[in-house]
Amino acid sequence: MSITIYDVAKKAKVGIGTVSRAINDSPHISPHTRDKVLQVVKELKYQPHAMAQGLARKKTKIIACIVPFFTGYFFVELLRSIQRDISAYGYDLILYSVDEMNKKEVFLKRALREKKVDGVLVFSLPINDNDANIFINNNFPIVLIDSYHRDLDSISIQNQQGAYLATRHLIELGHTRIAMITGHIQSIPAQRRLEGYKIALHEDDIEFKENYVLYIDSSEVNADLMLNDGFNEKSGYQLMLRLLESGTERPTAVFVSSDIQAIGAMKAIREKGLSIPDDIAVVGFDDIELARLLGLTTIHQPIAEMGHYAVKRLIDRMNGHNADHYECDMETHLVIRRTCGSINNESNDFF
Amino acid sequence: MSITIYDVAKKAKVGIGTVSRAINDSPHISPHTRDKVLQVVKELKYQPHAMAQGLARKKTKIIACIVPFFTGYFFVELLRSIQRDISAYGYDLILYSVDEMNKKEVFLKRALREKKVDGVLVFSLPINDNDANIFINNNFPIVLIDSYHRDLDSISIQNQQGAYLATRHLIELGHTRIAMITGHIQSIPAQRRLEGYKIALHEDDIEFKENYVLYIDSSEVNADLMLNDGFNEKSGYQLMLRLLESGTERPTAVFVSSDIQAIGAMKAIREKGLSIPDDIAVVGFDDIELARLLGLTTIHQPIAEMGHYAVKRLIDRMNGHNADHYECDMETHLVIRRTCGSINNESNDFF
DNA sequence: TCACTTGCTGGAAGTGCTTCCACAATGTGA
DNA sequence: TCACATTGTGGAAGCACTTCCAGCAAGTGA
Structure with a gap:
């Protein structure tokens, strides 16, 4: 035929x-x-014929991306960047969306045991030792993006430095009562960002107050708030409400350690009849598209570059360049918009 | 081994x-x-072994999604819905992102001639006769989503009815000077939506004015404005500016036939020092996530259902159910938020 | 009892490639 | 001139399956 x-x-x-x-x-x-x-x-x-070549060569020229789909724009941009890159190397991309690695069994069966893909990129999903060992024992190429495991290659960002920049900026604007809202406190990003926040405060001799730090932990019963390691809109909203209703002296600024949470937090602030940035200044983290549209001051992550490095690394691994364990922490930078009360750079504002 | x-x-x-x-x-x-x-x-x-099975069975159990990546959330939701569905049928999803079918050659070569996939879903991309014939002649299963070709199966939405609902809503709020901003006027969605707008006006004996309809056409020199058939933020911004600076009597309401354009348009309105909805009410089309966050009144598309039907149809085609040409127009509905000045249902508002 | 069907089973053939091995046709140096 | 590399080439053997065909045993009806 x-x-x-x-x-x-x-x-x-x-x-x-x-x-x-x-x-x-x-x-x-x-x-x-x-x-x-x-x-x-x-x-x-x-x-x-691709299948025949694959069978003979024992290569499929396909890589899998494991994505938690809920966080919208961040993944779209990452996927686009990765798709473009791997396409240039002659690879195709199979997309698996899993919710918190729940369906990982299905994925592992399909992709690994059926030998349907040559390598795997995992986005923003926590990998436990058990998962990691499956890849290591099978010598299966894998690179983590925006996630971490001590035995696997990973590309992430300088969480601590980013949080430091955000907090530092608020301090420079004269704030001293600066709260922080973050995700699941056991997660690496939450911990690193908390450290950055503390360092910035310490540097200026601002007292660190436990009750100014709001987070999600394992005792949380509401499953919605646990989604995506606690970095979701609902948790931002709830934690901000909790802060405002706690009776503690109201902060004049809050560093929310993800944009999507910041959006929830801002909603809570407005609902309480408070103004942003006059009553409370807000700085986020991630620089998703919404941040630009809402005028949210935030910490920019070099998304496309992360994808770029991840693909490069994965290709190397697939070609058998069995180098040592590899970690890459990319630099972040501050993007000043409207919600922090700083006047410069209003051109991007939306409202 | x-x-x-x-x-x-x-x-x-x-x-x-x-x-x-x-x-x-x-x-x-x-x-x-x-x-x-x-x-x-x-x-x-x-x-x-997937490849060996594929070779022997002449089936890959993979379907391709051709996606124009720029429109963010709409595709994320569609992809999620589709991924879930096809996964249940035992298929995997290869993602190809193309910009306006530019790279379609690469895709056609990889996916079709290499026999790497069993079927194709195309999102929101214009398909010309030439493209269509390649699929028809090879008897290759394909379903279009949010796109149309007379010889191919397609799932779209009732563009005309949606535009009618949007315009009707503005009329019911008392507006009579209602403008419309849309994308490339040659595109099917733009034409259908224009018809809906006209019908609503006509029904209430409101005069249709040519200079209240702003659109992109092929004479446009700025390539940015042509992106995604003219349905992009920049075009919304530019067309709105053009309207406000044209000297025509200022409309009190505008129906922007895509949310992403509406965001651009709203930016232009605010930059001119006008208020939404007091000076100009705005209604969008699509109901992307941004619409909810910005409180944009808009026309909701049943995205997940579209994906659902498309997958079902494609699976049927792949199983050789060679039924007749199939078209499905899904119903839309109005989602009232803040930008139209209507007071009900403010619970979702952001600002 | 015998012809004939029915239900399972083993394994060859086929899927379309890559790769290896053997071999022919050159070229090379003494 | 002869031994020995060198280079290019054809095609068998693989890759890991599905499917078809033949064969065997048991069942069926006259």
């Missing part, structure tokens, strides 16, 4: 091995024969 | 054909033998 390597071989009057060598740029073929074969390939519009 | 069907056959003391029949639920096997084989399969943790 569809044309095969045999059709090409027959028409070009050569053996199938020669055709294979011609289309795969093998050095063991004379230029003359190669040209002759490629000419026929073009005439017949021959295209090697 | 990895265990094959031969290992299972040997350990179960049966032939490889029998193992194949056992794992594929063939009726031509005795229950006793099947159980015995499946027991060994479990013991050895045997998993059939």
Whole structure:
């Protein structure tokens, strides 16, 4: 039905091995024969069958992305960047969306045991030792993005430095009563960001107050608030309400350690009849598209670059470059918009 | 290295054909033998090799999604819905992001000629006759979502009815000077939505004014404004500015036929020192997440359902149910928020 | 009892490639 | 001139499955 390597071989009057060598740029073929074969390939519009190649080569030229779908824009941009990159390397991308690695069984079965993909990129999902060992024991290429495990390659961002920049900015604007809202306190990002916040406060001799730090922990019963390690809109809203209703002296600024939480927090602030930034200044973290549209001052993550490095690393691993464990922490920077009360750079504001 | 069907056959003391029949639920096997084989399969943790199965069966169990990546949330939600559905059918999803079908050559080569996928879902991308014929001639399963071609299966929404609802709502609020901003006027959605707008006006004997309708057409030189058939933030901004600076009597309301354009338009309105909804009421179209967060009154599209129907249809096609050409127009509904000046249902408001 | 069907089973053939091995046709140096 | 590399080539053997066909045993009806 569809044309095969045999059709090409027959028409070009050569053996199938020669055709294979011609289309795969093998050095063991004379230029003359190669040209002759490629000419026929073009005439017949021959295209090697992916499955057959995969079977023979033991490579699928497909990589899997494991994505928790709920966080919208961040993943769209990351996926776009990654898709573009791997496409240039001749790979295709299979997308698996899992909720907190719940369905990881299905994925592991499909992708690994069926040998459907050559490598895996995991986005923002916590990996436990058990998961990690499956990859390590099978010597299966994997790179984590915005996630961490001590035995796996990972690309993340300088959480601590970002939180430091955010807090530092608020301090420079004259704030001293600065609260912090974050996600699941056991998660690496939450911990690192808390450290950055503390360092900035300490540097300026501002007292650190326990009740100015709001977070989600494992005792949380509301499953909604646990989503995405506690970095979600609802948790931002709830934690901000909790802060405002706690009776503690009201802070004049709050560093919310994810934009999506900041949006929830801002909603809570407005509902209490308070003004942003006059009553409470807000700085987020992530720089998702919403942040730009809402004028949220935040910490920018170099999303595209993260994807870029991750792909590069994964390709290396897939090519057997079995280098040491690799970690890369990318730099962040502050993006000043409206919610912090700083006047510069209002051009991007929306409201 | 990895265990094959031969290992299972040997350990179960049966032939490889029998193992194949056992794992594929063939009726031509005795229950006793099947159980015995499946027991060994479990013991050895045997998993059939996807490529080998694919080669033998001439099926990959993979479908491709062709996505224009720029419109963020709409696609994330659609992808999630589709991924969930096809996963239930045992399929995996390869993601191709193309910009306006520019890279479609690469995709066609990879996915179709290499036989890497069993079917294709195309999101929101214009398909020309040439593209369509490639699929038709190869009898290759394809379903369009939020797009249309007379010879291909498509799932879209009732654009005309949605635009009617939006305009009708503004009329009911007492507006008579209602402008409309839309995308590329040659595109099907833009045309249908314009019709809906006209019908609503006509029904109430409101005069239709040419200079109240702003759109992008092929003469547009700025490529940014042409992105995504003109449905983009920049075009919304520019067209709104054009309207406000045109000297025509200022409208009291505007129906912007995509949310993302509405966001641009609202920016322009605010920059001119006008208030929403007091000076100009705004209604969008799409109900992307941003609309909810910004309190934008808009027309909701049943995104998940669209994905659901599309997958169902594609699976049918792939199973050879060669029914007639299929079109499905899903119903839309109005979501009232803040930007139209209507007071009900403010609970979702953000600002 | 014998012909004939029915139900399972084993394994060869086929899927479309890559890769290896053998071999022919050159070229090379003494 | 002869031994020995070197280069290019054809095609068998693989990859790990599905499917088909033949064969065997048991069942069926006259």
